[in-house]
Amino acid sequence: MQITLKILRRESPDTSPYWQSIPFQTEDENATVATALTNINSGNGLTDTEGNAVRLPIQWECSCLQKKCGACAMVVNGCPVLACNAQLKQFGKSSTITVEPLRKFPVVSDLVTDRSIIFENLKTLRLWFAQQAQTDGDIAYESSRCLQCGCCLEVCPNFYAGGEFFGMAGFVPISRILTALPESQKQELCQAYRKRLYEGCGKSLACRNVCPAGIDIDKLLINSNAVAVWKRFFRKR
Ligand code: SF4
Ligand code: SF4
Numbered sequence: 001m002q003i004t005l006k007i008l009r010r011e012s013p014d015t016s017p018y019w020q021s022i023p024f025q026t027e028d029e030n031a032t033v034a035t036a037l038t039n040i041n042s043g044n045g046l047t048d049t050e051g052n053a054v055r056l057p058i059q060w061e062c063s064c065l066q067k068k069c070g071a072c073a074m075v076v077n078g079c080p081v082l083a084c085n086a087q088l089k090q091f092g093k094s095s096t097i098t099v100e101p102l103r104k105f106p107v108v109s110d111l112v113t114d115r116s117i118i119f120e121n122l123k124t125l126r127l128w129f130a131q132q133a134q135t136d137g138d139i140a141y142e143s144s145r146c147l148q149c150g151c152c153l154e155v156c157p158n159f160y161a162g163g164e165f166f167g168m169a170g171f172v173p174i175s176r177i178l179t180a181l182p183e184s185q186k187q188e189l190c191q192a193y194r195k196r197l198y199e200g201c202g203k204s205l206a207c208r209n210v211c212p213a214g215i216d217i218d219k220l221l222i223n224s225n226a227v228a229v230w231k232r233f234f235r236k237r
């Protein structure tokens with residue numbers, strides 16, 4: 001397999017981004033974007049398709065290489081994916097694949113972005129108060145599969161870093177707690193859910209289609225809306 005990785009590179013936040021096309025060859029039918037980046041980074045004296053020296057290493061993040069940690073999220077051919085789960089063959093055996101950092105977060109270097117806003121948002125929701133709550137098994141399992149990778153935020157038309165709306169990376173963890181809390185402790189969290197999640201969500205579910213964990217987002221939404229939104233209205237009548 002002979003492909004070209006066209007990578008959007010940037011040395012630091014203070015420098016301008018530029019595209020660099022780097023050829024990559026492999027016999028491994030199951031090679032992924034992560035495989036290609038690892039192999040390129042282990043090379044010496046590489047040149048791009050224009051004959052220019054390639055600045056190495058290409059910066060990117062990874063940990064598990066098994067679709068479990070969410071660290072390697074990036075945009076490949078316009079779609080947010082986990083690099084360790086994106087097989088090159090799905091893009092054709094001889095083609096150019098574009099590789100960019102996630103666009104909703106500040107770039108640190110090359111393909112590394114600062115996704116700390118996801119965790120800051122979760123801190124705002126103060127979910128740790130409810131960690132001891134007795135959770136519903138199915139909902140808790142579905143919710144716990146979130147990798148906090150940010151792929152859902154990449155395609156969400158309503159999310160931007162620092163905005164009031166927290167997106168699906170906030171929805172999924174909160175849904176685990178909402179159903180479990182006793183009525184007396186629920187109010188504050190239900191209010192946060194409506195303000196930070198429900199009211200900003202257009203329900204297009206673009207996020208569901210790109211979630212690499214395949215989380216049953218519909219199920220979590222239906223459940224959380226029932227608890228935090230509809231019950232509230234039913235009570236008013
Ligand atoms: S909901 Fe899916 S896409 Fe969004 S952060 Fe969690 S695992 Fe990633
Ligand atoms: S349903 Fe649409 S608006 Fe709501 S979190 Fe998903 S992508 Fe964003």
Ligand code: FES
Nearest residue numbers: 063065069070084
């Ligand atoms: S390196 Fe952990 S999900 Fe890809």
